[in-house]
Amino acid sequence: xxxxxGGRQSRPPAGAFLLYSSLLINALFFAHYFLISPTGLDDDxxxxxxxxWALKAAREAEAVAAxxxxxxxxxxxxxxxxxxxxxxCECNTCFSGxxxxxxxxxxxxxxxxxxxxxxxxxxxxxxxxxxxxxxxxHRLSYRTxxxxxxxxxxxxxxxxxxxxxxxxxxxDKRLVFGAGSTQLINALVxxxxxxxxxxxxxxxxxxxxxYYPPYKEQTGMFDGRKYRWDGTTxxxxxxxxxxxxxxxxxxxxxxxxSPNNPDAVLHRPVLASSAAIVDHAYYWPHFTHxxxxxxxxxxxxxxxxxxxxAGSRLGYKTWALIRDEKVAKRAYEYVQSNTMGASRDTxxxxxxxxxxxxxxxxxxxxxxxxxxxxxxxxWRRLSAVVSRSRRxxxxxxxxxxxxxxxxxxxxxxxxxxxxxxxxxxxxxxxxLLKANIITRSGVGYGASSRYTRxxxxxxxxxxxxxxxxxxxxxxxxxxxxxxxxxxx
Amino acid sequence: xxxxxGGRQSRPPAGAFLLYSSLLINALFFAHYFLISPTGLDDDxxxxxxxxWALKAAREAEAVAAxxxxxxxxxxxxxxxxxxxxxxCECNTCFSGxxxxxxxxxxxxxxxxxxxxxxxxxxxxxxxxxxxxxxxxHRLSYRTxxxxxxxxxxxxxxxxxxxxxxxxxxxDKRLVFGAGSTQLINALVxxxxxxxxxxxxxxxxxxxxxYYPPYKEQTGMFDGRKYRWDGTTxxxxxxxxxxxxxxxxxxxxxxxxSPNNPDAVLHRPVLASSAAIVDHAYYWPHFTHxxxxxxxxxxxxxxxxxxxxAGSRLGYKTWALIRDEKVAKRAYEYVQSNTMGASRDTxxxxxxxxxxxxxxxxxxxxxxxxxxxxxxxxWRRLSAVVSRSRRxxxxxxxxxxxxxxxxxxxxxxxxxxxxxxxxxxxxxxxxLLKANIITRSGVGYGASSRYTRxxxxxxxxxxxxxxxxxxxxxxxxxxxxxxxxxxx
Numbered sequence: 001x002x003x004x005x006g007g008r009q010s011r012p013p014a015g016a017f018l019l020y021s022s023l024l025i026n027a028l029f030f031a032h033y034f035l036i037s038p039t040g041l042d043d044d045x046x047x048x049x050x051x052x053w054a055l056k057a058a059r060e061a062e063a064v065a066a067x068x069x070x071x072x073x074x075x076x077x078x079x080x081x082x083x084x085x086x087x088x089c090e091c092n093t094c095f096s097g098x099x100x101x102x103x104x105x106x107x108x109x110x111x112x113x114x115x116x117x118x119x120x121x122x123x124x125x126x127x128x129x130x131x132x133x134x135x136x137x138h139r140l141s142y143r144t145x146x147x148x149x150x151x152x153x154x155x156x157x158x159x160x161x162x163x164x165x166x167x168x169x170x171x172d173k174r175l176v177f178g179a180g181s182t183q184l185i186n187a188l189v190x191x192x193x194x195x196x197x198x199x200x201x202x203x204x205x206x207x208x209x210x211y212y213p214p215y216k217e218q219t220g221m222f223d224g225r226k227y228r229w230d231g232t233t234x235x236x237x238x239x240x241x242x243x244x245x246x247x248x249x250x251x252x253x254x255x256x257x258s259p260n261n262p263d264a265v266l267h268r269p270v271l272a273s274s275a276a277i278v279d280h281a282y283y284w285p286h287f288t289h290x291x292x293x294x295x296x297x298x299x300x301x302x303x304x305x306x307x308x309x310a311g312s313r314l315g316y317k318t319w320a321l322i323r324d325e326k327v328a329k330r331a332y333e334y335v336q337s338n339t340m341g342a343s344r345d346t347x348x349x350x351x352x353x354x355x356x357x358x359x360x361x362x363x364x365x366x367x368x369x370x371x372x373x374x375x376x377x378x379w380r381r382l383s384a385v386v387s388r389s390r391r392x393x394x395x396x397x398x399x400x401x402x403x404x405x406x407x408x409x410x411x412x413x414x415x416x417x418x419x420x421x422x423x424x425x426x427x428x429x430x431x432l433l434k435a436n437i438i439t440r441s442g443v444g445y446g447a448s449s450r451y452t453r454x455x456x457x458x459x460x461x462x463x464x465x466x467x468x469x470x471x472x473x474x475x476x477x478x479x480x481x482x483x484x485x486x487x488x
Numbered sequence: 489x490x491x492x493x494g495g496r497q498s499r500p501p502a503g504a505f506l507l508y509s510s511l512l513i514n515a516l517f518f519a520h521y522f523l524i525s526p527t528g529l530d531d532d533x534x535x536x537x538x539x540x541w542a543l544k545a546a547r548e549a550e551a552v553a554a555x556x557x558x559x560x561x562x563x564x565x566x567x568x569x570x571x572x573x574x575x576x577c578e579c580n581t582c583f584s585g586x587x588x589x590x591x592x593x594x595x596x597x598x599x600x601x602x603x604x605x606x607x608x609x610x611x612x613x614x615x616x617x618x619x620x621x622x623x624x625x626h627r628l629s630y631r632t633x634x635x636x637x638x639x640x641x642x643x644x645x646x647x648x649x650x651x652x653x654x655x656x657x658x659x660d661k662r663l664v665f666g667a668g669s670t671q672l673i674n675a676l677v678x679x680x681x682x683x684x685x686x687x688x689x690x691x692x693x694x695x696x697x698x699y700y701p702p703y704k705e706q707t708g709m710f711d712g713r714k715y716r717w718d719g720t721t722x723x724x725x726x727x728x729x730x731x732x733x734x735x736x737x738x739x740x741x742x743x744x745x746s747p748n749n750p751d752a753v754l755h756r757p758v759l760a761s762s763a764a765i766v767d768h769a770y771y772w773p774h775f776t777h778x779x780x781x782x783x784x785x786x787x788x789x790x791x792x793x794x795x796x797x798a799g800s801r802l803g804y805k806t807w808a809l810i811r812d813e814k815v816a817k818r819a820y821e822y823v824q825s826n827t828m829g830a831s832r833d834t835x836x837x838x839x840x841x842x843x844x845x846x847x848x849x850x851x852x853x854x855x856x857x858x859x860x861x862x863x864x865x866x867w868r869r870l871s872a873v874v875s876r877s878r879r880x881x882x883x884x885x886x887x888x889x890x891x892x893x894x895x896x897x898x899x900x901x902x903x904x905x906x907x908x909x910x911x912x913x914x915x916x917x918x919x920l921l922k923a924n925i926i927t928r929s930g931v932g933y934g935a936s937s938r939y940t941r942x943x944x945x946x947x948x949x950x951x952x953x954x955x956x957x958x959x960x961x962x963x964x965x966x967x968x969x970x971x972x973x974x975x976x
Contacts, residue, residue, distance in 0.1 A: 019507040048537055049536055049539070049543070050547070050550075051537070051546050051550060052550065052616070053550065053553075053615035053616040053619055054545075054546035054547075054549050054550050054616075054619050054621075055537070055539075055546065055616070056617070056619070057542075057546070057616075057619040057620050057621045058539050058546040059538070059539065059542075061542050061620075061621035061623060062538075062539060062542050065541075065623060074625070076626060076627055076836075077620070077621075077626070077836055078639060078641050078642065078832075078835065078836045078839045079641065080640050080644075081641075087641075113630065115629055115630050117628060117629060120625050120628050123623075123624035123625040123628070124624075124625050126624055127541035127623060127624060127625070128540070128541040128542075128543070128544050128545075129544070129624070130624025130625075131541055131542050131544070131545040131621055131622065131623050131624060132545050132549075132565070132621070132622050133542075133546050133548070133549035133565075133619055133620070134619065134620050134621075134622060134833075134837050135549060135611075135615060135618070136611035136612070136614055136615060136617075136618025136619060136840075136841065136844070137562070137608050137611040137612050137615075137618075138564060138565070139566075140605060140607070140608050140611070140796050140798060141603055141605060141798060151566060152568050153567065153568050153575075154566065156568075308628050309628055310628060310629060344566075345833045345834045345837050346833045346834060347566060348564075348565055348566045349833050351566045352624075353624065356624070
């Protein structure tokens with residue numbers, strides 16, 4: 001540089017100063033761009049932006065997510081790689097092709113499972129806030145903060161969420177995390193039964209029809225000596241009214257689901273004498289109005305239906321709020337001896353998810369407003385078509401005042417509880433299956449086979465296919481004789 | 489540009505051209521820096537380096553990880569925040585203070601649990617390769633690729649790892665993932681027992697002394713009608729030799745741990761007639777020589793002792809290799825009905841971890857070479873001190889040829905199986921507890937109380953404290969009468 005500028009003594013220095021300054025700034029920019037940032041040279045747009053070890057993982061995740069699946073599928077980091085070494089699109093049901101752009105005609109609608117995919121678009125919109133980086137050394141240990149198996153910070157945030165939504169009284173309750181609701185159901189039945197060696201009769205586990213089938217199935221599967229499935233509440237309600245001697249010293253554990261799965265009705269325990277386990281999986285403003293904070297002795301909640309993270313299945317995704325300290329301790333010990341707590345990876349991710357929900361309450365991006373919009377619109381569309389039918393009908397749900405939204409809200413249930421009205425459609429599940437709609441028969445819920453459950457929780461694509469098949473079914477009514485349903 | 493160059497007829501253009509060019513380059517740099525990169529203005533060192541939604545999470549993770557905990561603790565993203573709103577250091581046992589710089593004098597050594605923290609430094613060194621970004625929408629669904637509950641890609645990588653290490657024959661086996669070893673143990677016992685309603689006698693579940701206590705505890709806890717804990721193999725070995733009629737049509741399920749927990753001996757099933765479940769949790773080159781690939785009908789492996797990720801507890805961290813298709817199917821169905829698969833978050837993280845291990849096999853950063861170095865050095869140090877003692881002794885482990893390292897390797901067991909030699913030290917656990925060393929009594933392993941298990945798997949800090957207490961114990965021998973041990 002000095003040599004090149006050597007011959008310029010006689011000229012006024014202003015231009016030269018400008019030139020030198022400009023060149024110096026050039027040099028600084030170059031230095032910053034290509035020397036200080038070690039990855040600058042091989043990046044498309046340079047710079048490590050101050051990141052070191054997390055940069056590679058962040059780039060990989062964004063590169064994978066950028067793939068085009070036509071809005072009918074997703075690419076996942078741990079998908080099976082194709083010939084190009086990258087994972088390909090995993091298409092939604094009824095879609096196929098490398099970019100999920102091909103739609104199968106007359107595809108069967110699968111409305112069986114309660115897979116809460118309706119919330120996926122919410123998390124895609126909140127990508128930055130809900131992403132989390134898990135380092136290779138993150139919580140290797142069996143134990144977490146203060147030697148506990150439960151995350152203190154996650155518990156604090158869940159308590160805050162209940163308070164802000166106003167759907168549960170938490171201050172006088174212990175919070176116990178379980179690894180999935182199956183485990184927690186068993187932990188609670190165990191905690192509410194008498195100790196194994198006290199010689200008392202087994203506790204009776206009961207529920208009101210229509211009930212969520214796993215309560216019966218799980219109680220049977222674990223086949224414990226201190227409790228057994230013992231039918232439905234109507235039998236016991238009569239017995240207890242008449243002060244029947246057989247019920248006097250008996251422990252009755254009543255399962256209550258509120259709002260109820262399948263029919264969305266808000267329930268309270270019906271047996272005054274029983275210990276109740278109240279499942280509030282759907283007691284969030286997506287799915288129901290919130291008349292008041294729930295305050296039962298033993299309450300169950302789950303992340304699956306709240307945030308939609310069903311795939312994080314095991315791990316801190318299900319929790320119980322328990323008033324009695326001894327019952328809480330027995331439940332905690334059961335969970336701990338069974339699994340030594342749950343996945344720290346999932347716990348970390350769920351903490352991020354709860355933080356996003358909390359930060360957006362009552363704002364433009366409120367997850368409950370989003371969820372309610374989607375589910376209300378689905379219920380409206382389904383109701384409009386079914387109202388034209390004399391063959392199938394839906395449960396009635398009135399609009400109700402919601403303490404969270406501070407207004408009357410339209411219904412937005414998770415499931416349609418469909419009744420087949422024609423005499424020959426005794427098996428409603430079969431009747432809908434013939435119309436290429438997969439549902440879940442009412443029989444498993446302790447109800448008549450005239451009923452079947454239709455899930456409204458799945459993806460937009462799933463719901464669109466469901467609407468097509470239901471519309472076909474209803475449209476066909478005008479062209480057929482009432483006894484000709486088998487030809488559908 | 490053309491306008492700017494318009495007035496340059498009379499002067500030679502070199503200097504001005506240089507100036508203009510330089511200014512232009514500056515302008516381009518500025519534009520790129522502050523306009524194209526949207527976050528440029530508020531970053532310390534500018535640039536989003538092409539990242540969008542993953543940037544914030546990456547920065548948060550790095551900021552948290554950068555905290556100084558004096559090498560005696562860690563900060564975790566989901567730690568409880570302090571007054572400054574950031575999570576603080578979580579200190580290793582025997583360390584305290586905001587930066588974990590204070591060491592408690594005469595701290596008790598906790599050598600009870602098999603917490604595999606010795607591998608934490610490996611993952612800190614491989615931060616970039618092992619980090620993973622979990623997006624908010626990552627695998628919300630209950631189901632994964634192809635509708636399965638198991639990750640195809642993780643299974644493929646685990647098979648590759650077994651092949652490359654040469655510790656198991658995988659080609660003729662099915663792979664079933666479990667949510668923790670407890671669940672998988674029960675799934676396998678269930679799968680190997682006769683069906684519930686066939687009227688046959690319950691299967692007998694047995695093991696050889698000293699055995700891993702959970703095999704007995706779990707079999708008892710689940711209290712199934714089709715199997716029961718039935719003591720140790722030596723009883724049954726005699727019975728089967730004499731063709732005792734009671735054993736003829738009986739299903740005997742033998743648990744074998746190889747290398748054995750607690751004493752590191754390689755074992756095979758001893759009852760020729762039994763169905764064996766062989767637990768190979770420690771059959772990796774950190775802990776033992778590999779004489780040949782294992783090839784039993786039902787084998788168990790776990791990520792906990794392989795990579796050290798104990799905290800990912802639930803999720804795809806435990807797997808069984810099963811030869812018989814029917815047994816594999818029963819085990820898979822049991823796991824599925826129990827939990828509907830396992831956490832996708834953990835599965836994604838574990839895939840990254842297996843990839844790092846695979847990429848470094850036989851190189852400078854081989855995890856097995858690293859793990860073997862650490863564990864061998866610990867065994868050497870402990871052996872050297874204990875060799876001066878007449879009060880306590882260790883199991884003997886000879887150096888052996890290892891097919892993975894292709895050379896004779898020194899022993900590096902996960903646990904010391906300590907025997908108290910003095911007549912009055914009948915309860916070895918208590919004798920060590922008086923010397924401020926927490927161990928796990930031999931009684932739980934079906935062995936004599938003269939034995940106790942000392943974990944060597946924990947962090948360097950834990951091992952240093954253990955060495956101090958053991959050295960104190962051994963040094964004290966020369967100053968005391970043999971019957972004065974209670975004063976320690």
